[in-house]
Amino acid sequence: MASKYSGKARSKVKRAMHERKEGTLKSGRSGKKVKSRKQAIAIGLSEARKEGAKVPRKKKGRKSKSKKKSKSKKKSKSKSKRSRR
16 A cells, blocks of 8 residues: 655655744744644645645545535515604
8 A cells, every 4th residue: 555645745744843843933924933733744745735745635624414404585574663653
């Protein structure tokens, strides 16, 4: 069975984790320091993806088991000003 992640991906994650421990790893847009272990891994994998390394696809949201029910539109009864007098 082939490995899920390539060596390049592993090395990118390793570098990101090392930078996080040193306190030099920063997130993309905001530039804030990354403290979360999971976020460091995500940054490493993202960089590996950009370079074309073998990395599984991102998960696109959770799929719910039950189908969403269509919402029926209810007619709202608006009270006129005359009825309040």
